Amino acid sequence: MNNSKANKNKPRLRFFEDAEGQQHIAEADQYLYQRPAASHNLVVIGTGTIGQEHMRVATLLGRAQIHGIYDTQQQSMDIAEANFARYSDKPLLRYRDLESACNDSAVDALFICTPNYTHFEILQTAIKSGKPIFLEKPMATDLQDAAATEAMARAYSSFIQIGLQYRYKAQYVEAFHEALSRTSLGKIKTISLSEYRPPFLDKVEQWNKFNAKSGGTLVEKCCHYFDLINLLAQSQPVKIYASGGQAVNFVDFERDGEKSDIDDHAFVVIDYANGTRANFTLNMFCHDFSEELVVTGDRGRLTTKEVFNFHQQQGSVASVAIEVGELGPSKTMDVTYPALIEQSGHHGATYFEHIAFVDQLEAKSVSAATPLQGLWSMIVASAAQASMASGGAVDINQFMAANGLADYLNN
Ligand SMILES: NC(=O)c1ccc[n+]([C@@H]2O[C@H](COP(=O)([O-])OP(=O)(O)OC[C@H]3O[C@@H](n4cnc5c(N)ncnc54)[C@H](O)[C@@H]3O)[C@@H](O)[C@H]2O)c1
Known part of the structure; x- marks a missing residue:
């Protein structure tokens, strides 16, 4: 051989x-x-x-x-x-x-x-x-x-x-497969995603404590989640309302005489053009990490969980559950990646992102994030931040026009 x-x-x-x-x-x-x-x-x-x-x-x-x-x-x-x-x-x-x-x-x-x-x-x-x-x-x-x-x-x-x-986290790979490829849930109607976690970590020159350097919490951190919600909704957002602020973290933090202005919690509601409704919850003053996704269609409900208790020094555990009642088999699965991969960074998501990058270098087609998808994750995040600042809902058509982005509508 x-x-x-x-x-x-x-x-x-x-x-x-x-x-x-x-x-x-x-x-x-x-x-x-x-x-x-x-x-x-x-x-x-x-x-x-x-x-x-x-x-x-x-x-x-x-x-x-x-x-x-x-x-x-x-x-x-x-x-x-x-x-x-x-x-x-x-x-x-x-x-x-x-x-x-x-x-x-x-x-x-x-x-x-x-x-x-x-x-x-x-x-x-x-x-x-x-x-x-x-x-x-x-x-x-x-x-x-x-x-x-x-x-x-x-x-x-x-x-x-x-x-x-994050699209390569184990539970979201399986959620996309069930919701979009197998269509186990029927037509998706509602999407609910949340992240509960500790504060932003220390960074070189603490760039993530300031909106000007990070783009704001919903842009910096939550673009990941808006990307996931956009992928599941398979449509463009039309209206966004958000409420949030800086309640606990870094309220007394200063660097070079500048006070931190970074938000630590938010609730965001998104209406999509195809009628799908979504919400996202962020809380950054918790002791450990957890993410939960609930997607409900006209035939079933999917729930995913990722729990990372770093105080217990355990790897994360990722699971997916599907309930379809009398329409067929329901199931609950542990989908955690092998420990070697799970512990290599972002619960294994970075590993699969690298596979996609190298595949793309080798001219294979991949499901990795494109600049257009990156832009849409930022559109949702920025509109949500604008809604938090104004206190009113943001109409995406008007928001795009005001930001010189009208050409991206229906693209
Ligand atoms: N995809 C993810 O899940 C994920 C996770 C963490 C961070 N990030 C992103 O990665 C980026 C870096 O974050 P981080 O957590 O590593 O921050 P960090 O502060 O730990 O590291 C940033 C590094 O960039 C260096 N740097 C700053 N300006 C530079 C320049 N002009 N040229 C060369 N080096 C420069 C700094 O000296 C520092 O070493 C950010 O955009 C952040 O949002 C993504």
Whole structure:
């Protein structure tokens, strides 16, 4: 048998391949333990929390390798490099500036993992490289830059993938399958999604404590959930009402004389053009993480839960339940990813996002977030923030026209 020609799709048994007691298996005898050859070189721009997650996950997946890194902070690069050395023996290049990070001919793709307020400017340099780009969510801090990014992506010779990876969380993969492919629930009528979690974590220069640098809580954090709701509704929003504010977190936080203005809770109601109604609840002053989705159609109801109790130092548990009463079989499933993948970042979602990115590099069709979907997640988030500020419901037609986005209606 020629082990080197092993099928890329063969099962990986990393628990065994990395186990101490299996290291005596010579390379020539490795079949299940054989690591795929990394066929793509990546550069990570911004080596903070998520930049390092991408470095770790790319290495775990093994189909691409991290070739180099760039960050404006020496400390972020030092820490990223030291952490990288714990799980990889590959050399890591450090670029001296953004231009050189974007234009290394040995590199196949760029990952932009810097704070939200830097995305648009960094993209202007990155896009000149002609290389495929992974751009973290939210794609920008305001709708004008987001729409300009979407237009740039449409005209780009390569592709831009947006970091809206919650669609790859185990329970949402299954929810999409049941609700959209199997249509187990019939016609979807209502969608209810919630996140309860602890406050925003500390960040380099605390950019996420301020609306101007983050785009606001609903843009920065909840674009993930609006992306999921948009995908399930399969329609454009027409009216949005939201109520929320800053009740508990960072009320006494100041940096350089500026007070934090970041919201920590919200209730958002969305009406879609096809009649689907949705709501989203955010609360960021809880002790542990939980997400719940309830989708109800004219034939059944689906509930998903993800519970992550980090105080107990347990991995997350994801489940899906479907109730169809007398119409057929109902079921309840644990859908948690294998621990190795679940613990690699965002409960395994980042791992599957990387599979999609590498597939896209290899010209395969994928379900990863497009700039247009990224823009729509920001439209919902920004309209909800506008509703919170005015106290009234936002008509999406008027909101789009006022923001110069009328061309996107019915697209
Ligand atoms: N997809 C997700 O689930 C997810 C999760 C976390 C963060 N994010 C997004 O990733 C981005 C980064 O978040 P984070 O949590 O890693 O923040 P972070 O503060 O931990 O790291 C950001 C890094 O970018 C560096 N940086 C700042 N300006 C730069 C510039 N102009 N050029 C190069 N480096 C620069 C900082 O020095 C820092 O090391 C944000 O857009 C955030 O919304 C996405």
